[in-house]
Amino acid sequence: MKLHIAVLPGDGIGPEVIAQAVKALKSIATVYDHIFTFEYGLVGAAAINKTGIALPEETLALCKKADTILFGAIGSPKYENDPEAKIRPEQGLLGLRKELDLHTNIRPVVAYEDLSNKSPLRKKWIKDVNLCFYRELTGGIYFGEKTFSEDGNTATDTCTYTRNEIERVAHRAFKAAQSRKHKLTLVDKANVLASSKLWRKIIKEIAIQYPDVAVNYLYVDQVAMQLILNPKQFDIILIENMFGDIISEEASVIVGSIGLLASASIGDKYSMFEPIHGAYYKATDRGIANPIAAILSAAMLLEHFDLYEEANLIKKAVDKSLQLQITTPDLNTKYDNISTSKVGDFIEDFINNPEETNLN
Amino acid sequence: MKLHIAVLPGDGIGPEVIAQAVKALKSIATVYDHIFTFEYGLVGAAAINKTGIALPEETLALCKKADTILFGAIGSPKYENDPEAKIRPEQGLLGLRKELDLHTNIRPVVAYEDLSNKSPLRKKWIKDVNLCFYRELTGGIYFGEKTFSEDGNTATDTCTYTRNEIERVAHRAFKAAQSRKHKLTLVDKANVLASSKLWRKIIKEIAIQYPDVAVNYLYVDQVAMQLILNPKQFDIILIENMFGDIISEEASVIVGSIGLLASASIGDKYSMFEPIHGAYYKATDRGIANPIAAILSAAMLLEHFDLYEEANLIKKAVDKSLQLQITTPDLNTKYDNISTSKVGDFIEDFINNPEETNLN
Ligand SMILES: CC(C)[C@H](C(=O)O)[C@@H](O)C(=O)O
Numbered sequence: 025m026k027l028h029i030a031v032l033p034g035d036g037i038g039p040e041v042i043a044q045a046v047k048a049l050k051s052i053a054t055v056y057d058h059i060f061t062f063e064y065g066l067v068g069a070a071a072i073n074k075t076g077i078a079l080p081e082e083t084l085a086l087c088k089k090a091d092t093i094l095f096g097a098i099g100s101p102k103y104e105n106d107p108e109a110k111i112r113p114e115q116g117l118l119g120l121r122k123e124l125d126l127h128t129n130i131r132p133v134v135a136y137e138d139l140s141n142k143s144p145l146r147k148k149w150i151k152d153v154n155l156c157f158y159r160e161l162t163g164g165i166y167f168g169e170k171t172f173s174e175d176g177n178t179a180t181d182t183c184t185y186t187r188n189e190i191e192r193v194a195h196r197a198f199k200a201a202q203s204r205k206h207k208l209t210l211v212d213k214a215n216v217l218a219s220s221k222l223w224r225k226i227i228k229e230i231a232i233q234y235p236d237v238a239v240n241y242l243y244v245d246q247v248a249m250q251l252i253l254n255p256k257q258f259d260i261i262l263i264e265n266m267f268g269d270i271i272s273e274e275a276s277v278i279v280g281s282i283g284l285l286a287s288a289s290i291g292d293k294y295s296m297f298e299p300i301h302g303a304y305y306k307a308t309d310r311g312i313a314n315p316i317a318a319i320l321s322a323a324m325l326l327e328h329f330d331l332y333e334e335a336n337l338i339k340k341a342v343d344k345s346l347q348l349q350i351t352t353p354d355l356n357t358k359y360d361n362i363s364t365s366k367v368g369d370f371i372e373d374f375i376n377n378p379e380e381t382n383l384n
Numbered sequence: 385m386k387l388h389i390a391v392l393p394g395d396g397i398g399p400e401v402i403a404q405a406v407k408a409l410k411s412i413a414t415v416y417d418h419i420f421t422f423e424y425g426l427v428g429a430a431a432i433n434k435t436g437i438a439l440p441e442e443t444l445a446l447c448k449k450a451d452t453i454l455f456g457a458i459g460s461p462k463y464e465n466d467p468e469a470k471i472r473p474e475q476g477l478l479g480l481r482k483e484l485d486l487h488t489n490i491r492p493v494v495a496y497e498d499l500s501n502k503s504p505l506r507k508k509w510i511k512d513v514n515l516c517f518y519r520e521l522t523g524g525i526y527f528g529e530k531t532f533s534e535d536g537n538t539a540t541d542t543c544t545y546t547r548n549e550i551e552r553v554a555h556r557a558f559k560a561a562q563s564r565k566h567k568l569t570l571v572d573k574a575n576v577l578a579s580s581k582l583w584r585k586i587i588k589e590i591a592i593q594y595p596d597v598a599v600n601y602l603y604v605d606q607v608a609m610q611l612i613l614n615p616k617q618f619d620i621i622l623i624e625n626m627f628g629d630i631i632s633e634e635a636s637v638i639v640g641s642i643g644l645l646a647s648a649s650i651g652d653k654y655s656m657f658e659p660i661h662g663a664y665y666k667a668t669d670r671g672i673a674n675p676i677a678a679i680l681s682a683a684m685l686l687e688h689f690d691l692y693e694e695a696n697l698i699k700k701a702v703d704k705s706l707q708l709q710i711t712t713p714d715l716n717t718k719y720d721n722i723s724t725s726k727v728g729d730f731i732e733d734f735i736n737n738p739e740e741t742n743l744n
């Protein structure tokens with residue numbers, strides 16, 4: 025298969041983790057005789073520094089002509105401490121989601137047996153957790169009208185959802201549930217919000233079309249508790265944009281490190297793959313950033329193009345690295361100084377030689 | 385002291401847990417020679433069933449003439465499954481908050497040593513956690529305009545904050561930090577939301593007036609993770625209404641049971657005290673509801689009127705009940721069948737006779 029991949033490393037640890045994901049993809053191409061080409065673009069603070077804006081036209085054009093996108097992370101402390109900055113790195117990411125209409129954000133959360141000691145949760149709580157978020161990504165309060173009063177003393181955000189926005193992510197979520205444990209939980213705040221009432225109404229209608237999927241409805245505050253109290257109860261979690269941001273990041277504690285969670289953002293035409301962690305500025309260029317989330321995002325990219333065998337090989341490589349503790353310090357209790365690129369090298373070696381790879 | 389207390393037991397387990405809180409208050413009155421009088425009112429589904437609305441005029445009048453309010457819980461499955469119901473139990477609670485202008489919701493989260501085995505979190509993670517939410521309670525998306533398009537296919541919520549709304553809860557939160565560990569964390573989503581940008585701007589201004597308080601700023605998604613990964617880092621958490629609902633309920637997992645968390649809702653003129661748990665319908669009248677959150681809410685009520693010695697006696701009684709496992713089944717690993725009212729009886733006995741009380 026030929027794939028032209030737009031690579032947007034972004035800020036902070038983005039470039040170093042994405043470099044490992046690209047290494048993995050290159051090895052896969054070699055082993056399976058695919059032709060993967062990579063073209064790099066600027067986004068986030070990296071783009072602001074060079075061009076003055078977070079999502080340059082050139083980058084957007086590159087993404088549109090590519091077959092798919094691999095994205096690192098955006099964000100910079102410079103902007104976090106200036107709530108009034110008009111130009112912000114986040115505009116790069118949010119702009120891509122909107123311009124490419126990447127409405128469905130898929131975030132799998134799978135607990136690894138080998139890492140159960142890294143989770144703050146007791147082992148028996150997290151064993152066998154295997155859930156997956158379907159987060160709506162281009163609607164809601166993120167993209168509603170934002171206004172400030174003239175005197176700067178009043179600010180308003182608007183959260184709108186339409187039937188179409190809800191239906192398209194919902195159908196994908198129901199279909200995913202059909203290929204998994206046939207359970208779907210809608211997360212909303214229908215006892216308070218109008219938009220949540222619309223979600224609940226529409227999901228109730230859609231549920232009839234999927235009689236083999238058991239649907240339940242939970243308020244977001246209850247889910248914030250239940251996700252930790254009893255994560256095994258969940259299979260597919262369908263959730264609107266803002267709540268999805270909060271609850272899916274919370275779910276990272278189950279796994280033991282946010283450096284393990286990958287995501288796919290899918291639209292009708294375009295697709296983008298990114299680790300769910302942020303730019304983690306403080307760690308930049310120190311070789312301590314965990315590349316596994318980026319590498320697993322590359323595996324999700326392969327799955328998107330039905331390259332399941334290839335994706336599975338990457339996942340096996342990751343499993344092996346976790347098992348042997350060829351991992352960055354966030355996960356490692358055995359070895360010091362296993363760096364970002366060392367983990368990437370191990371994954372690369374494993375892909376090239378699944379039978380022989382070991383720590384060397 | 386003379387206190388006339390409006391008692392609104394509400395729905396589900398509300399009446400049974402509130403009965404225990406009233407018992408505790410009555411014992412306190414006897415021991416300390418106070419005159420506490422109690423006047424009951426309807427709210428929530430209980431009020432809808434009898435009067436057709438969730439917050440009858442009579443109840444509101446009762447609350448306004450009382451010195452303070454003790455509130456149980458509202459909610460009923462009848463309404464949860466009907467997103468289109470025009471009359472809902474929540475209107476009782478939200479109506480009270482708004483009508484009485486109860487803008488500051490205080491939710492302390494303290495990990496009990498004796499209960500560390502009930503938390504899904506490992507013991508070392510939660511030892512010494514002692515944090516407190518200051519949640520804004522009468523603004524934001526809860527009370528903004530809500531609209532549906534005529535065809536019912538589009539819904540909009542509005543989230544507005546004004547300087548005044550932010551300042552009044554913020555000053556209370558900063559003052560609380562001064563009497564505690566001198567740390568305050570603002571939780572927002574200032575990288576995306578206009579209202580969050582306003583929060584961050586105003587808190588930066590106010591922080592200058594409290595040089596002895598160390599302030600930090602975190603995005604809500606990061607807090608959802610950090611609250612579990614490292615809860616000890618927090619002292620006062622200042623948070624807007626919707627995020628506060630989610631994150632404070634999440635915090636209940638640290639303690640081991642949501643049946644332990646009390647809250648105070650304070651305005652310039654009125655005050656209300658309530659457990660943070662809901663109506664928990666399935667448990668109604670089964671004697672399994674944990675009354676401690678309601679009893680600790682009564683202790684917060686006493687503190688509000690500067691009756692610290694009295695409040696401490698209640699807290700000591702609660703500590704003793706936890707230590708001896710005179711607790712409902714959600715917490716108990718030793719005895720079967722210790723009922724809601726049995727826990728209340730123990731607390732009552734302890735208040736009357738702190739030196740002698742034991743299991744009997
Ligand atoms: C960086 C930020 C705008 C983004 C979001 O809030 O969606 C991030 O937290 C995420 O979850 O991908």
Ligand SMILES: CC(C)[C@H](C(=O)O)[C@@H](O)C(=O)O
Binds near residue numbers: 660
């Ligand atoms: C019952 C509901 C409206 C309420 C809220 O969302 O504020 C509750 O969850 C709470 O936190 O007190």
